[in-house]
Amino acid sequence: SSSSISTAGSGNRADLEREQQGRVELRERYLRSLFAMxxxxxxxxxxxxxxxxxxxxxxxxxxxxxxxxxxxxxxxxxxxxxxxxxxxxxxxxxx
Amino acid sequence: TTKRSVQPPAERPGERRMAEMKKLYGVGAAKIQAMETAMQLAFDRNCDEKQPKYWPVIPLKL
Amino acid sequence: MSEWQRKNPLEWQTYVNKEVKVTAAEKHEYKGWVLTIDPVSANIVLGKLMEDGKISVSVILGHAVKEVEIGNEGDDEMKEQLAHLFMPEESKAYGQ
CATH class of the missing domain: 2.30.30.100 (SH3 type barrels.)
Incomplete structure (x- = not known):
């Protein structure tokens, strides 16, 4: 239950997509901070x-x-x- | 002549990684992977050329 | 793995654009506006406007985070100045 992926039930595609979108935004900003550094x-x-x-x-x-x-x-x-x-x-x- | 393999083609590491990226990042996977590849290439190239050593030699933690 | 490192992206996102106080290993403390949290390392990126107009960016490593307290909701001017810091429009190309 610690895995963030597994918390989104298999029936709930919208939740999974929201989580993926959130991960993309957070990761993109972090990678950009590394390039900026x-x-x-x-x-x-x-x-x-x-x-x-x-x-x-x-x-x-x-x-x-x-x-x-x-x-x-x-x-x-x-x-x-x-x-x-x-x-x-x-x-x-x-x- | 060469014997034909009946084995299915081995899964390539790149495909496996892309599948994992898709699971994590969904439709944004390719964008994130492109940025990561650029960063990793710079890291690998610099490590090859400059041969940096760990500092400190012994880890501070653990 | 700490509680902080185990959070999911939607939980981390609730911290973005908020002012926080982070308590880290060896009693180090940091204050600033959350710009992002890396979902791979759980590193917290904080921004702070300096008096000379520069922006100070401090990053606390996810493994060293002990506690994160949320302070103010970002005021709009601060949000404007910091929220776009690492966004695509403003950033230089990352390829080389």
Whole structure:
């Protein structure tokens, strides 16, 4: 019963379509936010009070890894890096 | 000459993924898949070219 | 999986264009207007207008969300400015 798909009864096509439409709107906006973030400096708040910043390049579609450049860490700079989304609490950028 | 397979053609991964996308996104599936493909291509290409390493090396969580 | 991550798209949509306070892991707190929630990761995208006219976008990862409290209904001016931020008309092409 935790799956959002299964909550829409098989007889209720309208409910399923509303849910699909909602998922499309939410996902499209999120993907657009990722494209908008490309090339911007992003500040990452990670677990254990670790704070870093980097230029965002791309994400995998499962939102598990962010590929970044010029990563500024407390211990130094890395020209290219991958961040695990499971290490990140939040990220912030300006438009 | 070559023996003809009686097996049905194997389901292709791309078709399977599209079926899942349809279930999740309905008529919007193709649009979402196009955007996802663009993002994933950029990710894969950059990872190939730049060989980024995980930072930190050991996960902070779990 | 947390309660937040298990919500369905229609439940997440009730947060869009509302001002919220998000409490996250390690007691971090965020306030802003909900622009979207990614249905794959449950990440919450918040927008905030800055004094210099820029827009600050903060995203809280779905796995780190502890609590989401709804504050004000979006006032119309704020809605206008933020609601279209990542909509097709305003966005640049995503292909490369």
């Amino acid at each position: 490309a090339g911007h400096t992003v500040h990452f708040t990670m677990y254990e009070r670790v704070n870093v910043s980097a230029s965002f390049d791309a994400s995998d579609i499962d939102i598990l890894n962010f590929q970044v450049s010029n990563l500024q860490t407390p211990l130094g700079v890395h020209r290219e890096a991958l961040l695990r989304c499971s290490d990140i609490i939040s990220y912030t950028f300006e438009l």
